[in-house]
Amino acid sequence: MNLDDILDQAPQNSLIGNSLIITYDKIRKYDKILCSVSGGSDSDILVDLCQKYDDIDKITYAFFDTGLEFAATKEHLDYLEQRYGITIQRIRANKSVPLCCKTYGQPFISKQVSEWIERLQKHNFQWEDEPLDILEERYPNCRAALRWWCNDFASKSGGEESSFNIAYNQYLKEFLVEYPPQFHISNKCCHYAKKLVAKKYKENGGFDLNIYGVRKSEGGVRRSAYKTCFSSNDEECDEYRPIFWYLADTKNLYYKHYNIQNSRCYCEYGLKRTGCAGCPFARNFEEELEAMRRFEPKLYVAVNNIFADSYAYTRKYRDFIRKKRNNNNEGDE
Ligand code: SF4
Structure with missing residues (x-):
């Protein structure tokens, strides 16, 4: 089908129409x-977008297997094929998530909180609530993580807490103390298991364009790093995010x-997202665990081993927040 036919048969929606046109253009331009x-x-x-066009032999489909995937996801790849x-290439991580953990x-x-804590742990930090200058003397070569700990980064305009400060996560400092x-965090x-595998695959494959699914309306640090659906990179391949502007209704x-x-x-x-099964970063990891317990019991056992400490610690932290909030509310009355 040519582009006109594809657009004629498309739903009346400008976001979908634009993504069809831009995808057509990108697939034609890149090799x-x-x-x-x-x-x-x-x-x-x-x-589905990519498969609408005739130049599909230019496209390599790849699935990056982190070593912690739902069986339902793998089945779905077979279905798509x-x-x-x-053909969807299955690329396994050299260092899988379980091995890395x-x-x-x-x-x-x-990601950010884990990074700062990891750095502090490497310096044998004692989780003490002291001013930055004192801590810098006690723990040399650890300034960025100590600045996080001491809330040393300026607030955003409008007074919103910077995500580079520990106060961005309510009561986290009090909890860690x-x-x-x-x-080890x-x-x-x-x-x-994720970034490096994809990076190497892209470099070795000599790709000039990477198409992937990120939507602005999802929010989060990664999404807010992108301003549009396309980025041109001098050294690495260019990047195109066809559904960047899609809303839930558009999907x-x-x-x-x-x-x-x-x-x-x-x-x-009944999950809202997939990806690494049971990742402790997911706010609703408890719901994911419940789904795994019912539908993929082996995976349930595996993730409870791999992330055992993190689950227990996250639950303790959530409980800590609840108690602090309740105490504050009682104090206000
Ligand atoms: S998403 Fe979670 S489990 Fe997956 S690689 Fe990142 S931190 Fe690890």
Whole structure:
């Protein structure tokens, strides 16, 4: 089908129309394209968008396996291959998430928080509530993490707390002082099992464009790093995010119109996202665990081993926040 036919048959929606036109343009202009397929609901749209055009032999589909994937996600990759007659390369991480957690430590709260805590742990920090200058003397070569600990970064305009300060996470400092972590915390699994694998694959494959699914309306640090659906990179390949501007309603319209089927993670397990199963960064990891317990019991046992300390510590922290808030509310009355 040519672009006019595709647009004629598209739903009446400017976001979808624009993504069809821009995708058409990108696929024509670039020669070696990597489309990252996660098996999630966003990547279902990416594959469908890419498959509408004739130049599809320019596209390599790749799934980066972190070593902690839902069986339903893997099944869904098979389904996509059958539906579109494509091959999705499965790229395994050299250092999987379980191995990274064992070697470096477990993720806790967020990428940023885990990074700062990891640095402080490396310096044998004693979680003391002292001014920055004193701590800098006690712990040389650790300034950035100590600045986080001491809330030394300026607030954002409007007075909003900077995400570089520990106060961004309510009562976290008080919690760490009262209950210092007794296990290694690290975000290294994100680096080794996700980022590095994709980076190497892109470099070795000589791709000139990477298509992947990020939506602005999802929020979060990663999304807010992008301003538009496209970035041109001098040294690495260019990046295109076809559904960057899509809202939840846009996705639903797309699914209905093109009869897109998401993985069982969504329609059967009731999850809102996929990705590394049971990642402690997920706010709703308890819901994910419950779904795993019911539908993928082996995975449930595995993640409870891999992230055991982080789950326990996160629960303790959440409980700590609840108690502090209740005490404050009582004090206000
Ligand atoms: S998303 Fe979570 S489990 Fe997956 S690599 Fe990153 S920190 Fe590790």
